[in-house]
Amino acid sequence: MVMPDSGPPDLTGQVAIVTGATGDIGRVTTRALADRGAAVVGTDVHASSDAFVEDDSIAYRRLDVTSRSDADALVADVMFEHGRIDIAVLAAGIATLARVDTVTDEEWDQVMGVNVYGVMNVARSVVPVMKERRYGKIVAIGSIAGRFGGAATGAAYAASKGAVHALIKNIARNATDDCIYANAVAPGPVTGTMWGDVVNNGSTPDPSTVVPLGRYGMPGDIAQAIVFLASPQSNWVTGQVLDVNGGMTMI
Numbered sequence: 080m081v082m083p084d085s086g087p088p089d090l091t092g093q094v095a096i097v098t099g100a101t102g103d104i105g106r107v108t109t110r111a112l113a114d115r116g117a118a119v120v121g122t123d124v125h126a127s128s129d130a131f132v133e134d135d136s137i138a139y140r141r142l143d144v145t146s147r148s149d150a151d152a153l154v155a156d157v158m159f160e161h162g163r164i165d166i167a168v169l170a171a172g173i174a175t176l177a178r179v180d181t182v183t184d185e186e187w188d189q190v191m192g193v194n195v196y197g198v199m200n201v202a203r204s205v206v207p208v209m210k211e212r213r214y215g216k217i218v219a220i221g222s223i224a225g226r227f228g229g230a231a232t233g234a235a236y237a238a239s240k241g242a243v244h245a246l247i248k249n250i251a252r253n254a255t256d257d258c259i260y261a262n263a264v265a266p267g268p269v270t271g272t273m274w275g276d277v278v279n280n281g282s283t284p285d286p287s288t289v290v291p292l293g294r295y296g297m298p299g300d301i302a303q304a305i306v307f308l309a310s311p312q313s314n315w316v317t318g319q320v321l322d323v324n325g326g327m328t329m330i
């Protein structure tokens with residue numbers, strides 16, 4: 080199987096699904112995919128959302144990523160409506176703070192349910208339909224915590240993001256014959272709700288002391304990296320975890 084050469088960023092005619100689409104990173108990513116020409120189905124756990132009402136190329140559907148049957152139903156609905164899924168951005172996630180000696184079974188299961196099952200449930204629903212068309216781009220959001228163990232976040236979160244990185248590589252390894260690409264973006268701290276919750280639970284260093292590029296990330300910094308990995312621009316990139324963190328990791 081010869082993989083296609085890398086090409087322009089245009090996504091006209093393509094169909095994308097995004098999980099966690101009403102979150103800080105998901106929302107900007109959903110709009111960025113639509114701006115490139117894709118028809119996007121933005122999903123989140125909420126019953127409804129007015130996040131995208133003004134945008135004709137974005138539809139909203141409820142999807143609880145912890146549910147395999149919800150994921151199957153979403154993929155079936157999108158296939159019925161559009162007949163194809165080219166891109167799956169897996170942005171749903173939750174962060175908790177408990178360390179290994181205080182984390183409860185409930186917290187552990189909750190974080191693994193959203194962050195790991197959430198990626199697996201959608202990936203295993205979407206891979207068969209991508210296989211049929213012999214093309215697909217899966218982009219998950221990992222984390223710097225999955226790389227370095229999570230200085231500001233808890234044990235379950237760090238472990239879940241490490242699992243996402245490994246799962247994405249496994250998907251990539253087993254899907255090249257079908258022209259399915261799987262990559263992850265590993266953000267550093269991004270200004271918004273999730274990082275705000277972490278900040279509220281402890282002191283946050285001045286970014287100029289910990290981020291070589293001198294500031295925390297913005298959702299658009301992550302969205303642009305995701306769109307790169309979702310587009311034909313990255314047709315020689317698979318099984319990678321792309322660090323987008325202002326230079327916090329240089330290895």
Ligand SMILES: NC(=O)c1ccc[n+]([C@@H]2O[C@H](COP(=O)([O-])OP(=O)(O)OC[C@H]3O[C@@H](n4cnc5c(N)ncnc54)[C@H](O)[C@@H]3O)[C@@H](O)[C@H]2O)c1
Nearest residue numbers: 099101102103104124143144171172222266268269273274
């Ligand atoms: N914000 C950061 O600093 C940062 C850093 C590294 C990685 N990340 C990762 O980036 C991703 C997006 O984070 P964000 O900053 O936009 O956070 P966010 O909290 O704004 O968005 C997360 C979204 O996930 C959704 N979600 C939670 N549980 C769900 C479920 N069961 N089913 C479907 N959706 C569910 C939430 O409703 C929310 O819209 C997450 O995976 C997060 O772990 C964020």
